[in-house]
Amino acid sequence: MVMKAQPFALLLPLLSVTALPLQADETYVAKTYRSGDESLLYRIHVPEEAEDEEKLPLLIFFHGAGERGDDNQRQLFHGTADIMRIAGSKGVPLIVVAPQCPNGQQWVDTPWGDLSHTMPKEPSAPMRLSIGLLKELAAELPVDPDRVYVSGLSMGGFGTWDIVQRMPDYFAAAIPVCGGGDTAEAAKLKDLPIWCFHGSEDGVVKPKRSRDMIAAIKEAGGDPKYTEYPGVGHNSWTATYRDPEVLGWLFKQRRK
Numbered sequence: 001m002v003m004k005a006q007p008f009a010l011l012l013p014l015l016s017v018t019a020l021p022l023q024a025d026e027t028y029v030a031k032t033y034r035s036g037d038e039s040l041l042y043r044i045h046v047p048e049e050a051e052d053e054e055k056l057p058l059l060i061f062f063h064g065a066g067e068r069g070d071d072n073q074r075q076l077f078h079g080t081a082d083i084m085r086i087a088g089s090k091g092v093p094l095i096v097v098a099p100q101c102p103n104g105q106q107w108v109d110t111p112w113g114d115l116s117h118t119m120p121k122e123p124s125a126p127m128r129l130s131i132g133l134l135k136e137l138a139a140e141l142p143v144d145p146d147r148v149y150v151s152g153l154s155m156g157g158f159g160t161w162d163i164v165q166r167m168p169d170y171f172a173a174a175i176p177v178c179g180g181g182d183t184a185e186a187a188k189l190k191d192l193p194i195w196c197f198h199g200s201e202d203g204v205v206k207p208k209r210s211r212d213m214i215a216a217i218k219e220a221g222g223d224p225k226y227t228e229y230p231g232v233g234h235n236s237w238t239a240t241y242r243d244p245e246v247l248g249w250l251f252k253q254r255r256k
Contacts (some may be wrong), residue, residue: 021110027084029071030096033133040129041072041100045084046141055144057172057251058095059083060134062152062159064114064237068101072173075100082241089244092251097137101126107152107159110203112180116212121167121184127162146255151175153237154205161213168192173253175246177237180201180209183216190222193253197240199232225249 028043042221048057061083067074075098101107108136110117123131137143148171152160157179164174165185173193194217198210207228214226230237240246 011241028076028096032072033099033129033136035129035132038125038129040133041070042097042128042133043072043076043080043100044137045094045096047095054093055142055147056093056095057147057149058097058137058141058143059149059151059250060130060163061096061098062107062130062150062156063098063100063153064152064156068103068105070100070102072100078237081083081152083151083247086242086244086247087251090248090251093094094251095137095141095143097133099126099130099133100194101111101155107155108162110158112158115208117180117182117207119185123162123166127159130159131163131167140239146221147172147251147253148189148255149173149175149250149253151177151250152179153177153240154179154234157205164192164194166191169255171248172255175240176213177240178210178211179206180205180236181213183212186213186216186222187220189217189224191256192222194222194224195246196224196226197229197236198227199229199234199236201231201233202236204234237249 028045030043033040044159063075067077080098105126106124107127109120150171157176160174160176161179161181164171168188175195177197183222194213196210198207200207214224
């Protein structure tokens with residue numbers, strides 16, 4: 001039986017909400033992607049130290065529910081600074097793009113508290129625009145097409161599963177954190193390097209969501225990695241993005 005989602009008002013305070021005023025990370029430039037009458041705010045870091053003609057890896061990062069808005073800042077609150085720090089320590093000139101989902105919208109139109117969901121036939125508006133943005137950047141910037149990565153936390157963990165299910169041959173690797181995907185689409189991901197993370201005591205997005213996706217991919221013949229932090233609740237992203245081993249693994253991956 002599928003559990004009904006918890007009321008949104010109860011979930012929101014737990015879904016990586018940012019309570020403090022933010023200062024924008026100036027290493028990320030604020031921009032707007034436009035498609036027809038629609039637009040999507042995003043921040044992007046392009047390393048200055050890249051050599052001429054060098055093809056660079058790119059990571060698209062999907063934030064959680066608490067970082068939605070129209071300030072083009074909040075999406076940098078979790079994860080992005082740690083990603084930049086570790087990429088720098090490993091000498092990886094990484095392009096990072098972080099779109100911001102508008103208030104009241106989601107990367108995936110599904111309740112976060114349910115124990116399963118069917119991937120919507122069409123992506124949500126923010127996800128559709130993010131896909132368009134990603135493809136535009138890949139064409140305009142010196143992006144290595146064999147080193148395009150994706151990661152996201154909570155609501156963005158759902159977004160990570162969603163985009164790789166829609167574009168399974170596009171990415172070199174994915175790191176979904178405390179999210180959930182459609183197990184019926186798992187066979188598409190059997191050849192994609194995935195390292196998934198969740199807290200064992202997560203009461204917002206149940207760890208069953210990650211466990212089920214990993215089990216379904218393995219049943220389809222894949223070999224994804226899974227780390228479940230014992231005794232950890234919804235915040236499984238801090239330990240994940242601060243772990244050099246995790247991002248070191250990511251940067252080694254190449255599209256097959």
